[in-house]
Amino acid sequence: xxxxxxxxxxxxxxxxxxxxxxxxxxxxxxxxxxxxxxxxxxxxxxxxxxxxxxxxxxxxxxxxxxxxxxxxxxxxxxxxxxxxxxxxxxxxxxxxxxxxxxxxxxxxxxxxxxxxxxxxxxxxxxxxxxxxxxxxxxxxxxxxxxxxxxxxxxxxxxxxxxxxxxxxxxxxxxxxxxxxxxxxxxxxxxxxxxxxxxxxxxxxxxxxxxxxxxxxxxxxxxxxxxxxxxxxxxxxxxxxxxxxxxxxxxxxxxxxxxxxxxxxxxxxxxxxxxxxxxxxxxxxxxxxxxxxxxxxxxxxxxxxxxxxxxxxxxxxxxxxxxxxxxxxxxxxxx
Numbered sequence: 001x002x003x004x005x006x007x008x009x010x011x012x013x014x015x016x017x018x019x020x021x022x023x024x025x026x027x028x029x030x031x032x033x034x035x036x037x038x039x040x041x042x043x044x045x046x047x048x049x050x051x052x053x054x055x056x057x058x059x060x061x062x063x064x065x066x067x068x069x070x071x072x073x074x075x076x077x078x079x080x081x082x083x084x085x086x087x088x089x090x091x092x093x094x095x096x097x098x099x100x101x102x103x104x105x106x107x108x109x110x111x112x113x114x115x116x117x118x119x120x121x122x123x124x125x126x127x128x129x130x131x132x133x134x135x136x137x138x139x140x141x142x143x144x145x146x147x148x149x150x151x152x153x154x155x156x157x158x159x160x161x162x163x164x165x166x167x168x169x170x171x172x173x174x175x176x177x178x179x180x181x182x183x184x185x186x187x188x189x190x191x192x193x194x195x196x197x198x199x200x201x202x203x204x205x206x207x208x209x210x211x212x213x214x215x216x217x218x219x220x221x222x223x224x225x226x227x228x229x230x231x232x233x234x235x236x237x238x239x240x241x242x243x244x245x246x247x248x249x250x251x252x253x254x255x256x257x258x259x260x261x262x263x264x265x266x267x268x269x270x271x272x273x274x275x276x277x278x279x280x281x282x283x284x285x286x287x288x289x290x291x292x293x294x295x296x297x298x299x300x301x302x303x304x305x306x307x308x309x310x311x312x313x314x315x316x317x318x319x320x321x322x323x324x325x326x327x328x329x330x331x332x333x334x
Contacts, residue, residue, distance in 0.1 A: 039121040046117030051110035058102050061109050065188055066090060068160035069179065076168045078178045090181035101181050108189060119146075141207065145200055148256075152199030153192045159248040160191060166244050190239045198237070198253055202260035209264035216264040230254055 054061065069077070070088035077088060092098055123142070168177045208214050219226070234250035235241060 036125060039125045043114075043118035043121045046114045047110055050114035050117075051106050054109040054113060055102065055106040058105050058109075061105055062102075065105065065185065068157070068164060068188075069184065071161045072165055072168065076165070076177060078176045090179055090184055092181050094182075097180075097182055101185060104182075104185060104189075115146075141203065145203055148199040148203060149196040152195035152197070152252075155199075155248070155252060156191045156195035159245065160188065163191075163240055163242060163245045163248070167240055167242055187239055191245075194237050194239070195249060198234070198249055199256060201253060202256035205257065205260045206263050209260075209267055216261055216268050219261060219264065226257065227254055230257065 066088065069090070092101060119142070123139070126138075205214075205219070209216060209219075230253050231246065231250040234253065235246045238245045238249060
């Protein structure tokens with residue numbers, strides 16, 4: 001049927017489409033919508049294929065997600081075989097929970113596995129409207145953001161076992177955990193997502209500094225308040241809200257923030273060496289310029305003065321001073 005983006009048509013359109021330029025960003029709205037539809041269709045197709053593959057390998061992914069809980073001592077995990085058993089089992093309490101758990105794991109894994117496909121489609125849709133230097137900077141920031149997100153997710157996974165041991169250890173000898181598999185996976189998913197997104201905050205600070213919105217000197221003057229707010233943020237957003245998880249999130253964020261300040265300091269020094277010849281350079285960041293600011297003296301001071309080889313024309317009765325290269329006969333003097 002015409003108009004339906006079948007896999008064959010999508011495959012052909014991807015290989016036959018030329019490289020888009022800035023001129024393509026000026027095409028009509030209908031063309032933009034058609035382009036967006038094709039990009040979304042390709043991204044969904046890649047996600048669907050990845051979801052099927054991840055559903056097949058779901059038991060291995062589930063064992064990897066369950067490993068932090070299984071690393072806990074056997075005395076902190078309920079087992080029908082007794083406290084000395086080495087079995088590690090999560091439980092479900094609904095009829096459809098087993099299927100929804102497998103589906104949730106497959107969808108999360110598919111979003112990660114298919115990320116190169118949908119990120120490429122997103123980048124291909126945005127990049128025609130950017131200039132060459134903007135593409136270079138944006139591509140750099142996209143790559144760094146992916147690295148920071150992956151670093152945060154890995155750091156969260158490594159701290160899951162210690163956090164669970166601390167939280168489940170409050171039960172003592174009289175309480176044993178019987179964890180619902182659905183709730184446990186929701187907790188793990190929230191931890192990975194929160195840590196990954198929180199590690200992006202220093203990159204946002206760096207982008208604001210490079211854009212000239214805020215200077216490093218101003219950020220350093222707010223350092224104490226910013227460090228305090230970082231730990232408040234870590235205490236609020238973590239699902240468990242225990243002291244260990246708060247420190248595990250807050251300390252790396254403070255360290256990355258200091259790295260962002262170093263990058264901003266280097267950028268500010270580069271701007272200072274380049275100089276600013278603007279007539280408003282003497283004004284502070286929080287100082288407004290007057291509406292009747294006259295920069296004529298500054299421009300006159302930088303203008304070329306007459307030399308000996310080009311004497312200035314005398315000004316007197318019946319004469320007029322003319323600029324070099326102007327014929328006085330063409331002037332209408334009354």
